[in-house]
Amino acid sequence: SQKIEQNSEALNIQEGKTATLTCNYTNYSPAYLQWYRQDPGRGPVFLLLIRENEKEKRKERLKVTFDTTLKQSLFHITASQPADSATYLCALVRGSQGNLIFGKGTKLSVKP
Amino acid sequence: NAGVTQTPKFQVLKTGQSMTLQCAQDMNHEYMSWYRQDPGMGLRLIHYSVGAGITDQGEVPNGYNVSRSTTEDFPLRLLSAAPSQTSVYFCASRGPGGTSGNTIYFGEGSWLTVV
Numbered sequence: 267s268q269k270i271e272q273n274s275e276a277l278n279i280q281e282g283k284t285a286t287l288t289c290n291y292t293n294y295s296p297a298y299l300q301w302y303r304q305d306p307g308r309g310p311v312f313l314l315l316i317r318e319n320e321k322e323k324r325k326e327r328l329k330v331t332f333d334t335t336l337k338q339s340l341f342h343i344t345a346s347q348p349a350d351s352a353t354y355l356c357a358l359v360r361g362s363q364g365n366l367i368f369g370k371g372t373k374l375s376v377k378p
Numbered sequence: 379n380a381g382v383t384q385t386p387k388f389q390v391l392k393t394g395q396s397m398t399l400q401c402a403q404d405m406n407h408e409y410m411s412w413y414r415q416d417p418g419m420g421l422r423l424i425h426y427s428v429g430a431g432i433t434d435q436g437e438v439p440n441g442y443n444v445s446r447s448t449t450e451d452f453p454l455r456l457l458s459a460a461p462s463q464t465s466v467y468f469c470a471s472r473g474p475g476g477t478s479g480n481t482i483y484f485g486e487g488s489w490l491t492v493v
Contacts, residue, residue: 355420355421367423
């Protein structure tokens with residue numbers, strides 16, 4: 267069956283460093299992948315989408331890569347700030363209706 | 379622009395009771411869906427709809443019903459609540475353009491406890 271895994275439940279880093287989160291998937295070849303941010307007690311918020319023919323996508327301090335050979339996406343936050351502390355979810359599209367399947371998320375904590 | 383609105387925010391039910399979680403969006407989106415989020419399980423798709431009058435099952439549909447009589451509303455019904463349905467429920471809608479990767483917008487969630 268299709269599986270999507272975010273390899274760390276939690277990641278702690280120091281302010282100013284680059285946070286790197288990993289998303290791996292198996293038994294699947296998605297047309298695109300998305301990353302979401304979720305704060306405690308809130309719904310997920312869309313951050314970035316990257317398509318299978320794109321190697322890299324950037325938005326301000328965020329960068330996403332997509333390696334379809336490795337079946338892996340990396341999500342980077344450069345110059346991290348305490349306000350970046352949240353849970354980050356990756357999601358893949360499945361099926362003709364475009365439903366998303368989500369990883370379990372990585373909880374990022376940025377310490378001042 | 380309210381986006382996706384869910385009610386109620388919090389609800390406690392007794393086993394066997396029924397209830398409806400309401401979801402409304404004001405963005406004229408055709409696609410809407412319901413997810414549940416449990417610790418250690420991530421978000422799992424319950425039901426979805428690609429337009430008024432059209433619904434389909436997701437990954438974990440048992441114990442839930444949906445209907446889509448209008449584009450704006452997509453209620454989720456729990457027929458006979460069970461403790462296993464204690465969870466946080468999120469409604470979501472997707473922007474136009476079909477499945478080509480458009481943004482999904484989530485509501486703020488409904489916390490349901492079944493005792």
